[in-house]
Amino acid sequence: GDSVTQMEGPVTLSEEAFLTINCTYTATGYPSLFWYVQYPGEGLQLLLKATKADDKGSNKGFEATYRKETTSFHLEKGSVQVSDSAVYFCALTGGGADGLTFGKGTHLIIQP
Amino acid sequence: GAVVSQHPSRVICKSGTSVKIECRSLDFQATTMFWYRQFPKQSLMLMATSNEGSKATYEQGVEKDKFLINHASLTLSTLTVTSAHPEDSSFYICSAPGWARRTEAFFGQGTRLTVV
Numbered sequence: 001g002d003s004v005t006q007m008e009g010p011v012t013l014s015e016e017a018f019l020t021i022n023c024t025y026t027a028t029g030y031p032s033l034f035w036y037v038q039y040p041g042e043g044l045q046l047l048l049k050a051t052k053a054d055d056k057g058s059n060k061g062f063e064a065t066y067r068k069e070t071t072s073f074h075l076e077k078g079s080v081q082v083s084d085s086a087v088y089f090c091a092l093t094g095g096g097a098d099g100l101t102f103g104k105g106t107h108l109i110i111q112p
Numbered sequence: 113g114a115v116v117s118q119h120p121s122r123v124i125c126k127s128g129t130s131v132k133i134e135c136r137s138l139d140f141q142a143t144t145m146f147w148y149r150q151f152p153k154q155s156l157m158l159m160a161t162s163n164e165g166s167k168a169t170y171e172q173g174v175e176k177d178k179f180l181i182n183h184a185s186l187t188l189s190t191l192t193v194t195s196a197h198p199e200d201s202s203f204y205i206c207s208a209p210g211w212a213r214r215t216e217a218f219f220g221q222g223t224r225l226t227v228v
Contacts, residue, residue: 032215032216034216036219041121041222041224042221042222043118043205043219043220043221043222044156044205044207044219045219046216049216051215089155089156093215093217099144099146099158099161099207099209099217100146100207100217102155102156103155104154104155105153105154105155107153
């Protein structure tokens with residue numbers, strides 16, 4: 001079945017540092033890929049998405065490119081802020097009845 | 113954008129009692145709703161899929177009699193934790209699929225259940 005593997009945290013960075021959170025996937029067909037963010041005590045919010053190969057999703061300074069050749073969707077941000085501290089989930093869907101398949105989540109901690 | 117509203121956000125109950133969690137789609141009709149459980153510092157575990165007008169589909173290992181799911185209308189799905197025990201304490205999140213296949217899902221705010 002489908003699966004998502006992402007780097008496990010916590011990842012601790014200083015403010016204004018460069019961020020990369022790795023995500024790779026296995027899926028049949030051509031899934032859509034997502035990054036969700038979860039702030040403490042809240043549900044998940046869509047951060048960005050890409051629906052086909054070579055698409056780049058971007059939002060709030062975060063970017064991720066759908067790389068079919070490496071089955072990856074790494075999340076990057078050039079300069080992180082304290083407010084970016086949260087848990088980030090990589091996910092995919094093939095459009096089937098099972099909804100989203102999630103990675104385990106990466107806890108990001110940004111220190112001032 | 114689409115909004116999914118989940119209530120309550122927090123609930124504390126005594127062992128042996130039942131708790132109902134509601135999930136509403138506010139500006140669209142959701143024929144399907146996913147229910148997840150999230151343990152501390154872990155990912156979301158799909159518990160069941162509710163379908164309007166038919167029985168819910170439960171994932172392997174999830175007790176149907178303990179976690180009752182009802183999809184009463186196109187805008188409301190409920191999860192009832194029956195005869196709750198401390199081990200049922202967790203963060204529960206509902207989610208509705210997007211407008212079309214392969215699009216993002218919309219999540220409720222989550223419910224923190226504590227059974228004492």
